[in-house]
Amino acid sequence: MLPKLAKRPTPSRFMVYLSPVLALFLSLLAGIVLFLIMDVSPWTALHAFFIEPISSAYGLSELAVKATPLILIGVALSLGFKAGVWNIGAEGQLIVGGLCGGAVALYFYEQEGFHIIPLMMLAGVFGGMAWAAIVAFLRVKFNANEILTSLMLSYVAGLWLNLMVHGPLKDPEGFNFPESRIFSDSAMLPLLHEDYRLHIGFLLALVIVGLGWILISRTLLGYQIKVSGAAPAAGEHAGFSTARIIWVTLLIGGGVAGLAGMIEVSGPIGQLLPSISPGYGFTAIIVAYVGRLHPVGALFAGLLLALTYLGGETAQIQLNLPVAVTGVFQGLLLFFLLACDVLIHYRLQFKQPALAARGA
Amino acid sequence: MLIKKTLTMLAAMALAVNGGAAAELKVGFVYVGPIGDHGWSYQHDQGRLAVEKELGVETSYVESVAEGADAERVIRQLASSGHDLIFTTSFGYMNPTNKVAKRFKKVKFEHATGYKRAKNVSTYSSRFYEGRAIIGAIAGRMTKSNVVGYIASFPIPEVIRGIDAFTLALRKENPDAIVKVVWVNSWFDPGKESDAAKALIDQGADIITQHTDSPAPLQVAEKRGVYAFGQASDMKAFAPKAQLTSIIDDWSPYYIERVKAVMDGSWESKDTWGGLDTGMVKMAPYGDAVPEDVRKLADSIEKSIVDGSFHPFQGPIKNQKGELVVKEGEILSDEVLVGLDWYVEGVEGSIPK
Amino acid sequence: MEILVPALLTIITAATPLLFAALGELITEKSGVLNLGVEGMMVMGAIIGFVAVHYSGSAFIAVIASMLAGGVMAAIFALLVLRFHASQVPTGLALTIFGIGLSALIGQSMIGIAYEGIPHVSIPFLSSIPVLGALLFSHDLLVYFSLVMVFAVYYFLNKTRGGLILRAIGDSHDAAHAMGYSVIRVRLLATLFGGAMAGLGGAYLSLAYSPLWVEQMTAGRGWIALALVVFATWRTGRVLLGAYLFGGITILQLHAQALGIGVPAQVMSMLPYLATVLVLVLISRDLGKIKLNAPASLGKAFHASS
Incomplete structure (x- = not known):
């Protein structure tokens, strides 16, 4: 039997911290069952998933590299989601940002100087913003729902990037393969340690987390965003313009996603390819929610999601597990994370709560 | 150079003497799609299975590796976890393969359909x-x-x-x-x-x-x-x-030949563009x-x-x-x-x- | 004419999986639940349908099995969202990740296996009418069923008490609850229906459209179906319009390429997406009409005591 839920008078501070722990515990149990079914040792598999990838400084640096775009976009999207603006096309904004940043790098090819990186960043941010601005414009001016427009524009962005690397941005010495030149050193983000791929983009992500936190908790705009999301009518009454909130959240989301795209091409990739993101823009939606639409939450959620990808690779290498198992396990983990958050606002009305929760 | 050759020769001799050691050779594969695509990646995996069957060496693979930031990490992880030979089977892995190869000079790499080679990076493709x-x-x-x-x-x-x-x-x-x-x-x-x-x-x-x-x-x-x-x-x-x-596409003969070459120490960087004549x-x-x-x-x-x-x-x-x-x-x-x-x-x- | 009829037939095939999944999602969303896991439910329907036809040999059993598979996936979603008040958006996305992984695991032994496709039904006499006969009366059964479902969904939403309750709950769950309706039960049923229809849409791919199994064969169609519900501004008729518009432009751009039009293929491939945006802009300009149709509590959690 499922336990009954009763609403708590106030959210439980305790459960805010305990629920992810509980979710992780339940995922481990589910993982043990899953791996037993797959006929591999659960201990080895879980070790490969969660411990092995971060048991060296190199592993930790790779975790940060993988998490950087997820954290960046996760923070930016959480602002929009809080305001009830459904930008699910961050993937497209990331691609256009990467494309614009990359185009600047190629324009300054073989030039040196400290101006190149800032220019690339600006191009990336403005590219992403411009892509999101189309969505905002169509929403505010024509009332076109942003779920559809932002998603459709993501596909368009992907094809556009593909077109550009097959055409104008193709490496002239690359035997007509669809890749740009490799960026010169001045167009590559500085590394934090010469042996690793960890670049200053990760520090930027941390800065964005901080800025996001200040914005949402300390500024009038943050307050307006929260009110608009919770009670749009009340927001209008209080004199906040809905149109302004839509514009601001989409531009922030698009700009940061564009920055993330620029960081990817200028950091770990180092050139333009037909595809520069394995769906970071979509995964970041999960990151935003698992992080409970809070910038610091997005930081942890981004690291956790990144860890599951790294762990999936390790599990494949060490145990010859197909990548499909990673997907199933990731899905289960997310189910538990999302379900356990119920305990923050509700409590179980049963004598044996721990036992009952396992029924989930 | 000379020292290196001697070393590989010694290693080869050691292999020959200690026959069981061949089983310690580890070969890694990186695929761009899921094995279940029933196409490109599937055929490469058939090649991997043929290597396992024919030579009894240990193989590992990572599937659905995006051509981008992820590729370098996966290739490096294979290189640092004791794989002696790594096949990277998509064009987009060219630069990541060469980057990793620079760092792991003792590991041998085989990149499919590309054109950049190094002392420890071969390229291969099919006509x-x-x-x-x-x-x-x-x-x-x-x-x-x-x-x-x-x-x-x-x-x-x-x-x-x-x-x-x-x-x-x-x-x-x-x-x-x-x-x-x-x-x-x-x-x-x-x-x-x-x-x-x-x-x-x-x-x-x-x-x-x-x-x-x-x-x-x-x-x-x-x-x-x-x-x-x-x-x-x-x-x-x-x-x-x-x-x-x-x-x-039949990658098995090439894969078996190259793994054998590593086993007997005759592996050298080269470009292979095989067609009907090689059985590719x-x-x-x-x-x-x-x-x-x-x-x-x-x-x-x-x-x-x-x-x-x-x-x-x-x-x-x-x-x-x-x-x-x-x-x-x-x-x-x-x-x-x-x-x-x-x-x-x-x-x-x-x-x- | 010679090209037109077969081209239209191709468009109908291309639109049918989108139509199934979008109709299901329409009902789900009308009840106030936003399930972004359509892609995951579709791909599960595709593999379970294929496995079922492989072992049973019966297309009918396969179709039922695929709907059950989609339904089970939707039940997971419903349990998390309706029972444990998990946020709908990320739960749907997690469902997609889960479904793509699980379908690949189940499908490992199905790769390279052929199936001739579910039978086409030519209605005697009618199908031999020139042009119209081929166009209207010689499809596989699922195509007819998809059109029947358009009418059924329309009728249910607009002409029945059940539809009224569903819409009431989607518009204001608190008011509907106060009137004594079981919000959770209705939403559960609507979600399950959405899952079953998505499963069916997936099965259309693996049983009729291209009768085979390869991993991730839905190739993003669940996302398109989701967008079509928004495109339709939550109206049944416009779901049909949207599915055929999207399918139509997809096919026409392939034809245009085959004719040797000198436009880059990437630009041609953009057309279906751009056209949907454009048409949405045109039909969305009238603010009042949309608000009437969009379920006001879409995506919001409901708890009886709140």
């Missing part, structure tokens, strides 16, 4: 276009509408080489035939591939060929009563009547619909390609404008073929750029 020359000739003899449909994925040189080789062979047999190309912008999307096949058949094509991975176009051909050619593997099960033959490209048995004289023609083309008396890109070759680009008696060089980016006469439409 699929030789197969295209054979099916082009079959199509030329068998088309009645003189329109052949070509379903293409992305406008990279390899795909364009295939289209050109096919068209040259087609028009050698049948100067009136033309090739219509539809790009689906995907390597595998069975729905879209079958849509493209239908569109081409609706526009008069009575033979369909494809450079995408799934058997969906063959199923359409079977249903519509036209002919088609398989891709990557023998797809007769999907189109028993429609499949005339299929160009099969194979033709599936002919379908029942192929008449005797056409089989003979196809067999003779295959033989002449293998013995070198014929080259699919041998002049005269005209471009789309009708200008003679390769004179009679000349052959388009490998350097040009690697980066081929123009259509020959007889292909309709223009290359997406």
